[in-house]
Amino acid sequence: MVNHAKFMQTKIGKMKIISWFSGGVTSAVTCKLCVEIYGIESCRFVFMDTKNEHESTEKFIDDCSEWLGKPIERITALGDKYKTIQDVWIKNKSLNIAKGAICSATLKTKLRLKWQRRNEYDHQAFGFDISEINRAKSMVKSHEEAKPIFPLLMFGMSKKDCLKYLSDAGVQVPEPYANGFGNNNCFKTGCIQGGIGYWQKMKREHPDKFEKMAEMEHRLTDIKGEPVTMLKDQSNEAKLKKCNLVFLKKHPDYPSVLTIDDKKGREPKPLMDCMGFCGINDLDKPKTAEELNFQGNLFK
Ligand code: SF4
Numbered sequence: 001m002v003n004h005a006k007f008m009q010t011k012i013g014k015m016k017i018i019s020w021f022s023g024g025v026t027s028a029v030t031c032k033l034c035v036e037i038y039g040i041e042s043c044r045f046v047f048m049d050t051k052n053e054h055e056s057t058e059k060f061i062d063d064c065s066e067w068l069g070k071p072i073e074r075i076t077a078l079g080d081k082y083k084t085i086q087d088v089w090i091k092n093k094s095l096n097i098a099k100g101a102i103c104s105a106t107l108k109t110k111l112r113l114k115w116q117r118r119n120e121y122d123h124q125a126f127g128f129d130i131s132e133i134n135r136a137k138s139m140v141k142s143h144e145e146a147k148p149i150f151p152l153l154m155f156g157m158s159k160k161d162c163l164k165y166l167s168d169a170g171v172q173v174p175e176p177y178a179n180g181f182g183n184n185n186c187f188k189t190g191c192i193q194g195g196i197g198y199w200q201k202m203k204r205e206h207p208d209k210f211e212k213m214a215e216m217e218h219r220l221t222d223i224k225g226e227p228v229t230m231l232k233d234q235s236n237e238a239k240l241k242k243c244n245l246v247f248l249k250k251h252p253d254y255p256s257v258l259t260i261d262d263k264k265g266r267e268p269k270p271l272m273d274c275m276g277f278c279g280i281n282d283l284d285k286p287k288t289a290e291e292l293n294f295q296g297n298l299f300k
Helices: 007-012 025-038 056-068 085-091 102-118 130-142 159-168 195-205 207-224 236-240
Strands: 017-021 043-048 073-075 123-125 245-247
Touching: 017 025, 025 043, 025 056, 025 123, 025 159, 043 056, 043 102, 085 102, 085 207, 195 207, 207 245
Parallel strands: 017 043, 017 123, 043 073
Antiparallel strands: none
């Protein structure tokens, strides 16, 4: 298991480290490792608030602030233009676009870029775990100005290791983890990057959330005049068809478009913590990216 790295503090001296906290376990442990490596005086912890997290996330933020020894700062892109994450989807008539999720790009990527221009740092720490080495390489190449560091990779840690680390420290993780979701991303609505297995589980266990997102797909479809879905079918058979989109529930105007009920039951795939890099210039696509519905170019 991980050794504390206090010896490095004397070597590294005082640096300005921004560690991004997403509300998930990997970013929480990343923040803690930054404290151990650089010292608490050198660290700031920043949470990009979509106001769409599971209610247990509030307690997790408070518990982590205490555990880390400093309050986690909150910033948000919500305000005049977009009051809610639903506004982002509706005003853009979109859920996913070619380079990732529209909400992630709007409420996280753009916000972080704006924030980093106004704040000083020597490095920004991101909670990529050992399964995300290629994403880390991509981040270094495409976001050089962030001076990214990846403490979990330094210690070879997986998401499972992070769960154990928090459990050993007595920090209770947000409820969705305990309920088998493997992530805590935007659980108030459910995450649009969730994939077929995730949304099948959501339908079984949280039918109210499922219904609202199914209605959102239909609403966006009606506004846009063509199917807008979170998911698409990647089977070879589906690829041969004109449309391989998958609705959460049947849309009366598009009876030939499949729904998740037409797909074999599957378990949710692990999701990365949403820090605004959903599929953006990644060398590896996120595991659920193959199930996503891409609609055009993010920056066009
Ligand atoms: S966690 Fe999911 S729903 Fe929330 S901003 Fe990221 S991609 Fe969008």
